[in-house]
Amino acid sequence: MSKVRISILVLIATVIFCVSLFFAPTVINPFHLDDVTKNILLFIRFPRVTVSFLIGLALGASGAVLQGILRNPLADPYILGISSGASLSAAGVLMSGFYLFGKFTIPVAAFFGASLVSLLVGFFGWKRGGFWPERLLLAGVGLSFLFNAVLMLLLSISPGERIGRTLFWIFGDLSAADWSLIPYGFLFILSGFVIFLCRAKALNALILGDEIAHSLGFSVHRERLLVFISIALMTAASVSLGGIIGFIGLVVPHIMRFFTGADNRMLVPASGIGGGIFLCFADLIGRSIMQPTEIPSGIVTALIGSPYFLYLLRRKDVFGL
């Protein structure tokens, strides 16, 4: 039964991928290509749609796992402060104009900022040999505030043009998708995803509490460490590829949990694929509605996601509440 459901998800994902590739914002017929449309298809649309799937996968799966580990229905990958660190780094580069690595500078800076914050969160969340969910959460929140404040400071003293560009990046900008970045995205995101799939049983056990998980034979601190590192790398990679795209990590796992139940062996892949579908779809809408202006995907996901989220809250017995 669940195999059928996952297959349906994969099918929907393929359909959305193709629609996004060939139909948005203008129709390109793959059988009648000339130079320009071939370039557009291969070098603008294809990387963009691939990146949107990767980011959706990363955020959806990480959100599902994090909600289980922190036992908190409001957790999403950015709660660990990763988004603030990445924004600050990227903003720093955008404001100062120091492009050390050419076109790779902003993704590298964002990745660096995200990793730095993750390290700090890990450091503050570590006590007596392991990670504790409450400490991680509080450390993440605290660091978020700090980095956001510094970011606001930077924004307040900067000239107008740079603010605009920084805000666009922060809202989620998939237009910089480039083939040369994608392999690195694949590396971090797919390996993290595989780690989640392999540790799904441990994740289930952790939901029951540390002591019962230990009793079932899992080394609680080791599992949390491994999972935390995976989440940090996946989120850092997704933020460096496409900016801050909110809502996927928070809402998609809840939606998927309604269809697959709370078992992480089903929930994590479903959230990942569901996240990819959602972001790809949001990007499709963002590119097509007000052509040629592109609405940043982070905005579209929030605009579509929030009403659905609130609707679910009224209707269904989700979030364990």
Next chain:
Amino acid sequence: MVKQTGHSIFAHSRSFRPPRLLPLYKIFYLDYRQEKPLKYSILSYILLLATCHFLLVSAVHAESPNRIVSLAPNLTEILFAMGLDDRIVGVTDFCDYPEAAKRKSRVGGMYNPSLEAIAALRPDMVAMTTDGNLKEFEERLHSFNIRTYVFKAKRLFELSDEIKKFGATLGVTDRANTLAQHLEKAFNRYREFGRGNKGKKVLFIVWPEPLTVAGPGTAIDDAISLLGCENIASRAKTSYPKYSVEEIIRQAPDVIFIGKGHVDVKAASEKTMDKLSGVPAVKHNAVYYIGDSIYRLGPRIIKGIDEMAACLK
């Protein structure tokens, strides 16, 4: 001597059954005893890396600059002023002058134009400025084998030279020279006029809330100097600093200009004007609202300077 180290109460009778396989799992699940998944994953990853790095855009056939996309409103105006409007194939959403510009195809904003829209227009050249367009975007255009031209003027006095260079690249040197000379003559006229305005203290407010003024290094600052006045913000540290009301009161400007832009600024600036009621400019009713021509660093800037000169008379 303990032979058996504990026992589980069940005998392990059933044979091995692999975990429920999801379609996605199948890609990663390999019998680790027979094959070597790690080796194959690394190999395929290296292949992916190589492919992505060496994918090259196939060259789009470039002709002489006949299809121009303008990524800044002032460049659009300059192109129109040089009679090249039939060569323009794309403009930004903000290019609204002259009227004919509004009928050209749109490619997006200045920070985030759509690469796809631009590429679909098959341009020979994309004209950009250093003030409002982004370097990363220029590089993306290059990786698409699209030729770019960067118009580097930010100050009033760089304008005519840059127009001449632009015209040369486009093959319309005479028209460019004419336009440049027209601009120079206008500037000289204002310089003359300015001799009689020595010492007047002027402030140009770009936006009332938060209070942003035109500082050093801007075309507006140049215009103020041209008209012989003193920009009280000329010693600020950035081009468009946020000034405090206190500072303005202390500096006591004689004239205040407020740029209208696209929005009705009068209502937005009332509160600020109230706070500044002690300042000479406000007391003598020397607060003037200027249209947006002064913001376009092109032929239309003369109109803006004209407006300011008229107020100073």
Next chain:
Amino acid sequence: MFLDSDRSILEFDRVAFAYEKETEFIRGLTFSIANGEFIGLLGANGSGKSTILKLASGILKPACGSIRLWGKSLQSYKNKDKAKLLCYLPQLLDINVPFKVRELVSMGLYPYNVLPDMTVDESLSIVGLLGKAESYIKNLSGGERRRTFIAMTLIQGAGLILLDEPLANLDIKYQIEIINLLRELRNKKGISIIIALHDINMALQFDKVMVIKNGRIVGMGNPETVLSADLLREVFDVSIDIRKHNFITL
């Protein structure tokens, strides 16, 4: 008093443990549990019952002394192997687990790569929850929830089950149900069970009680003989009259 090492399954040998660095909570703790025993760990709040269970299950590590499980040192077991032998249920079971009964019970299979004999259904019918296999944990009563977790430990197939206050906050009906269930498990399957509790009225249900005060054993043996008025006064600080009734009927 040590039993023969090939009959004892759990041995504590001069174990010491402290929660804070300064005070030593448990000192010189030495006892031994034989196979198939049904033991009650009795003591006041904070006397160290939970600590002893956590030390036995490996969640806490002793400061000194050794703990042996089936003759081998507890530290030397790999987590998965230990899980097949020993199972620990804490006092507080989270209500908000988002699983169904069947999903939760099947999690007892996690230590295994091959499927053991008992199926989820069998285990559920032993605890009497087969009818509620598809309900959510949070919709069950306290007693039913406890029984679900016990079903999970059944499937886990451990030879030694440690339960921390399984009868807390339950109605007498459920307390009796659970005690009976556990005793049956020992009778039918030979599982050794240690239960920590502070309700002395339940003491008679056990073969053997271990009375703990301030981290030390003050009495161990048959409840009828060990639990005298003097002992109870010393441990629980009350003067009470003991009347023995065997009111549990099977």
